[in-house]
Amino acid sequence: MTDSQKSDETTGAAPVEQRPSAPSPAAFAARHPAPAPAAPRPGAGTAAPVVAAPATHTTALDEAAKFARIEDDGHVFLLVNGEEFPVGQYPDATREEALAYFVRKYDDAMSQVILLEQRLAAKAPAGDMHKTLKHLAEQVAERKMVGDVLALDARIASLENGIKEAEAAERAEAEAVRARELAAREAIVAEAEEIAAKDPATIQWKTSSNRMNELFEAWKAAQKNGPRLGRSNEDSLWKRFRSARTVFDRHRRAYFSQLDSENAEAKKAKEALIARAEALSTSTDWGNTAAEYRLLMDEWKASKRASRKDDDVLWARFRAAQDKFFAARQAANEVIDEEFAANLVVKEALLKEALEILPVTDLNAARKALQSIRDRWEEAGKVPRADMGRMEAGIRKVEEAVKAAEDEHWQRSNPETKARTNSALSQLEAAIASLKDELAAAEKNGNAKKIADAREALAAREQWLETLRRSAQDFS
Numbered sequence: 001m002t003d004s005q006k007s008d009e010t011t012g013a014a015p016v017e018q019r020p021s022a023p024s025p026a027a028f029a030a031r032h033p034a035p036a037p038a039a040p041r042p043g044a045g046t047a048a049p050v051v052a053a054p055a056t057h058t059t060a061l062d063e064a065a066k067f068a069r070i071e072d073d074g075h076v077f078l079l080v081n082g083e084e085f086p087v088g089q090y091p092d093a094t095r096e097e098a099l100a101y102f103v104r105k106y107d108d109a110m111s112q113v114i115l116l117e118q119r120l121a122a123k124a125p126a127g128d129m130h131k132t133l134k135h136l137a138e139q140v141a142e143r144k145m146v147g148d149v150l151a152l153d154a155r156i157a158s159l160e161n162g163i164k165e166a167e168a169a170e171r172a173e174a175e176a177v178r179a180r181e182l183a184a185r186e187a188i189v190a191e192a193e194e195i196a197a198k199d200p201a202t203i204q205w206k207t208s209s210n211r212m213n214e215l216f217e218a219w220k221a222a223q224k225n226g227p228r229l230g231r232s233n234e235d236s237l238w239k240r241f242r243s244a245r246t247v248f249d250r251h252r253r254a255y256f257s258q259l260d261s262e263n264a265e266a267k268k269a270k271e272a273l274i275a276r277a278e279a280l281s282t283s284t285d286w287g288n289t290a291a292e293y294r295l296l297m298d299e300w301k302a303s304k305r306a307s308r309k310d311d312d313v314l315w316a317r318f319r320a321a322q323d324k325f326f327a328a329r330q331a332a333n334e335v336i337d338e339e340f341a342a343n344l345v346v347k348e349a350l351l352k353e354a355l356e357i358l359p360v361t362d363l364n365a366a367r368k369a370l371q372s373i374r375d376r377w378e379e380a381g382k383v384p385r386a387d388m389g390r391m392e393a394g395i396r397k398v399e400e401a402v403k404a405a406e407d408e409h410w411q412r413s414n415p416e417t418k419a420r421t422n423s424a425l426s427q428l429e430a431a432i433a434s435l436k437d438e439l440a441a442a443e444k445n446g447n448a449k450k451i452a453d454a455r456e457a458l459a460a461r462e463q464w465l466e467t468l469r470r471s472a473q474d475f476s
Contacts, residue, residue, distance in 0.1 A: 057110035059147050061096060064103040068146040070095045076102050078143050080150065085143035099146060106147030112136050113155050120159065126166035133159055174227065181226045185237050188215050188222075192244035200251040212248055215241075266304040270314045273300055277321035286329045293322055337384035346380040347391050354398040360405040370402050425468050432461045 069077040069084065076098050078085040090098035113136065116129055137156050140149060192215050195208050219241060228234070277296055283289040300318060305311050354373045360366045373395075383391055435458040442450035 057107045074098045102146040105145035120162050126163050130163050177227050189241045196244040196247040200255045263306045266306040269303050274318050281321040281324040340382050340384050343381045344383040351394045363405050366402050428465045
């Protein structure tokens, strides 16, 4: 009901205000519920706790009476610095009941102020509090309550200043959050642009694709949960980000298209090598075919790689063709080796006979024996492949020894060498005779130094002479 009298239009009776019941704390709480906790702002961390229960203010009637004048008919006036303000009428009640009714309105307003002060201290959103405070200030300004309204005005004014400061702080924090979010979005865009600008020939596509997807998910999360950055900023950043992703996707498609083309070309080339290898796999021309396979292997190594999966399959086919040929050759060699086993027994005996020629003491006898062994060696035929090297090395050792004996004999019987030796003997004998004369002259003169030099030179010449004489005897 209002604070003014109501007219009874049906009876024409004088206007009478009905006695209201005093509001209980529960009714007060129902009219002014506690604010719900504010949702945390992005970047603001955990929200500060808010007041869970409404504040309650009570003014004693004797204290409130200092601010009121009450008439017998229930009219109540508010006293403010000697000035009266008609508050309302509470008829058919005692003066104390009339006063209590309008004091409860004051207490109600004061309780709301206290609640706002608590919310301000708890850093609740200032925008909502500002609206509530404005409405409350308008109610108090009507002066339709009894109490220390000047104190209430002062607290409202203080609250207004505090709320304005809180709003400014919230705006500053919001700007800081937006600045951080803008920097984070800029970082996402810059990294995407950096990835898109890389040379497609050097980029690691799997790693870069995963990273580009992560950046896109980060963008969507920021767009969904982060603060608004303004249409111009968001549109500009999104256009850059979308452009970077478009360039990256275009490069990736082009790269893998080229890679598919190169893989197809490499696969075709290796298919041709496989066809040649498979055609040779049944050949029995062992030597020439093995050489062909070596050439094919060189071509395979020089060819481009296909995809790993294709390359592994192609290599298995190529290797299978080679293995087929070399397995057949191995089987054929084993048959041949088995046939040549008897030849090995014969050649083992011939090699033992040849080694008995060494050392060569009679050149003519050694020649005859070696020639006989050679003839029988050729008649014996081939030996198993594993023994060929050993047998050839053994017979070669005897052949080289006989050849060395022949060379030595030739050196001894060479006429030119013999003539050079005889000439050297003559010259050395003449030199010795001259040195003997020099020694005799030195001894006659008693020249000790010349005697020593002559004896030393004579001893050396005589030693050389003995060596040459032994060589001349060999030639004889």
